[in-house]
Amino acid sequence: xxxxxxxxxxxxxxxxxxxxxxxxxxxxxxxxxxxxxxxxxxxxxxxxxxxxxxxxxxxxxxxxxxxxxxxxxxxxxxxxxxxxxxxxxxxxxxxxxxxxxxxxxxxxxxxxxxxxxxxxxxxxxxxxxxxxxxxxxxxxxxxxxxxxxxxxxxxxxxxxxxxxxxxxxxxxxxxxxxxxxxxxxxxxxxxxxxxxxxxxxxxxxxxxxxxxxxxxxxxxxxxxxxxxxxxxxxxxxxxxxxxxxxxxxxxxxxxxxxxxxxxxxxxxxxxxxxxxxxxxxxxxxxxxxxxxxxxxxxxxxxxxxxxxxxxxxxxxxxxxxxxxxxxxxxxxxxxxxxxxxxxxxxxxxxxxxxxxxxxxxxxxxxxxxxxxxxxxxxxxxxxxxxxxxxxxxxxxxxxxxxxxxxxxxxxxxxxxxxxxxxxxxxxxxxxxxxxxxxxxxxxxxxxxxxxxxxxxxxxxxxxxxxxxxxxxxxxxxxxxxxxxxxxxxxxx
Ligand code: MSP
Numbered sequence: 001x002x003x004x005x006x007x008x009x010x011x012x013x014x015x016x017x018x019x020x021x022x023x024x025x026x027x028x029x030x031x032x033x034x035x036x037x038x039x040x041x042x043x044x045x046x047x048x049x050x051x052x053x054x055x056x057x058x059x060x061x062x063x064x065x066x067x068x069x070x071x072x073x074x075x076x077x078x079x080x081x082x083x084x085x086x087x088x089x090x091x092x093x094x095x096x097x098x099x100x101x102x103x104x105x106x107x108x109x110x111x112x113x114x115x116x117x118x119x120x121x122x123x124x125x126x127x128x129x130x131x132x133x134x135x136x137x138x139x140x141x142x143x144x145x146x147x148x149x150x151x152x153x154x155x156x157x158x159x160x161x162x163x164x165x166x167x168x169x170x171x172x173x174x175x176x177x178x179x180x181x182x183x184x185x186x187x188x189x190x191x192x193x194x195x196x197x198x199x200x201x202x203x204x205x206x207x208x209x210x211x212x213x214x215x216x217x218x219x220x221x222x223x224x225x226x227x228x229x230x231x232x233x234x235x236x237x238x239x240x241x242x243x244x245x246x247x248x249x250x251x252x253x254x255x256x257x258x259x260x261x262x263x264x265x266x267x268x269x270x271x272x273x274x275x276x277x278x279x280x281x282x283x284x285x286x287x288x289x290x291x292x293x294x295x296x297x298x299x300x301x302x303x304x305x306x307x308x309x310x311x312x313x314x315x316x317x318x319x320x321x322x323x324x325x326x327x328x329x330x331x332x333x334x335x336x337x338x339x340x341x342x343x344x345x346x347x348x349x350x351x352x353x354x355x356x357x358x359x360x361x362x363x364x365x366x367x368x369x370x371x372x373x374x375x376x377x378x379x380x381x382x383x384x385x386x387x388x389x390x391x392x393x394x395x396x397x398x399x400x401x402x403x404x405x406x407x408x409x410x411x412x413x414x415x416x417x418x419x420x421x422x423x424x425x426x427x428x429x430x431x432x433x434x435x436x437x438x439x440x441x442x443x444x445x446x447x448x449x450x451x452x453x454x455x456x457x458x459x460x461x462x463x464x465x466x467x468x469x470x471x472x473x474x475x476x477x478x479x480x481x482x483x484x485x486x487x488x489x490x491x492x
Pocket of ligand 1: 009010011012013014020021022024025050228229230231264265266267268269296297298299305
C-alpha cells in the first residue's frame with residue numbers, strides 16, 4: 001500500500017499581509033511535500049488562513065469594511081503569494097468555510113456533553129496580539145514577553161476546556177513518542193510547562209462577535225485558538241465523520257490521512273500545538289499527530305520584523321528581482337531548520353553568486369559544453385561507473401536521512417559537497433585536453449558527470465523545482481543547444 005504523508009502549516013492570521021516568516025513555514029512544508037511525493041508517497045499538504053477573532057474585527061472596522069470582506073481580500077493575498085512561490089498545496093482551508101465552522105460547533109457540543117467543556121467565570125490578563133490569556137508569572141515588566149504590550153484585564157463568563165485533566169496523559173504521551181516534540185532541543189520547554197501543572201482553558205468569548213457561535217449558547221463565540229487548531233481535522237472531513245448533515249456532499253479523507261504526520265509551526269506557537277491540541281484530540285478519542293516541529297524565527301538585518309520598524313520583508317521584492325528558486329534555496333541553506341536565522345540581502349547575494357551562479361551554474365554549463373563537443377548524444381540509461389558516481393550513491397542515502405529529519409540545510413550541504421567535488425574532478429581530469437589524447441576516457445568522464453548531475457537535479461528539485469526542471473531538460477537535450485546561464489551573477 002502506498003504510504004501516506006499528511007503535512008500542515010499554521011493557518012495564518014489575516015490582520016496583515018504575508019511576509020517572509022509566513023513564507024518560511026509554507027516553503028518548508030512545500031519542500032517536504034515535494035520530497036515525499038518524489039518518493040511515491042500519497043501526500044496531503046494543507047495550508048490556510050485563520051480568519052476569526054478580535055484582531056480581525058478591529059482591522060476590518062479600521063478599514064471601514066465588514067470582517068468577511070476583509071478576510072476575503074486578505075486571504076487572496078496569501079493565495080497569490082503561494083502561487084508566486086510555487087507552493088504545491090493540496091488544500092487551502094479558511095476557518096470561515098462551512099466545512100470548518102460546522103465541525104468546530106459540533107466538536108464543542110460533543111465535548112460539552114462529555115464534560116470536557118464546562119461553564120464558569122474567568123478573570124485574567126489577556127494579550128490581544130497573542131489572542132491568549134497570559135499568566136502573571138510570564139509577564140516581563142507587566143508586558144507580554146512576545147509583543148511587549150500590556151495585556152488587558154478581562155473578566156467574563158466563559159466555557160472552559162478541562163486541560164488540567166490531561167497533564168498526566170500528555171506527559172505519558174511525550175515519554176512514549178519521543179519524536180512528537182521536535183526538534184528535540186525544544187522538548188524540555190514543553191515537558192516542564194506541563195509538569196508545572198495545567199489550568200483549564202477558557203474556550204469562549206462573549207465580547208468577540210466575529211467568531212463561531214456556540215450552538216447551544218450563541219451569546220458565546222468560540223475562542224480563536226480552539227477554532228483554529230481544529231482546521232487540521234476539519235480540512236480532511238472530520239465533520240463528515242461526525243455525521244453533520246450539511247457536509248454530506250463533502251469529500252472525506254479523514255480515514256486516509258489522519259493522524260497528521262508533521263505539523264510545521266514556528267516556535268512561538270509550540271504550546272498551542274504540543275499541549276492544547278493533543279489534549280483536545282485525546283478528549284475526542286482521536287489518534288495524535290506523529291510530530292509537531294517548531295522552527296525558529298527570522299529576524300531581518302539583525303532586527304525583529306515589526307510593523308513599527310517597517311522591516312517586513314515581502315518575498316515578492318526578492319523574487320521579482322532574483323527569481324523564486326534562489327529565495328527558496330537561500331532560506332533553507334543559510335540556517336538550520338529549527339534554529340533562528342537572520343535575513344540579510346548581503347548574505348543572499350553572496351550565496352546567489354557563490355553557490356548558484358558559480359558552483360551549480362558553472363558546473364552545468366561547463367559539463368554541457370564539453371558534452372556538446374565530445375559526445376554524440378547523452379544516453380538516458382547506460383552502464384556508467386566511476387568514483388564520482390559512487391560518491392553520489394552514498395550522498396543519496398545521506399540526503400534521504402537529512403530530508404526525513406527535516407535537516408534541510410544538511411541535505412543541501414550534501415548536494416553542494418558533490419557539486420564542489422564535481423567541479424574539482426573536472427579541474428583535475430581536464431576532459432577537454434583528455435579529449436585530444438584519450439577521447440574514450442574523456443567520454444567516460446563526461447558521461448559520469450552527466451549522470452552525477454542527474455543526482456544533483458533530483459536533490460535540488462524539492463527546493464528549486466523550476467531550476468531542476470530546466471536542468472533536467474538541458475541534460476536530456478544535452479548536446480544540441482547553447483544555453484544561457486542558469487543564474488546570471490548579480491552585483492554584490
Ligand atoms: N493563526 C495562528 C496559527 C494557528 S494554527 C492552528 C498564528 N498565525 S500567524 O499569522 O501569526 O502565523 C504564525 C506563523 O507564521 C509562525 O508560527 C511561523 O510559522 C510563521 N512566522 C511568522 N513570523 C515569523 C518569523 N519572523 N520567522 C519565522 N516564522 C514566522 O499564529
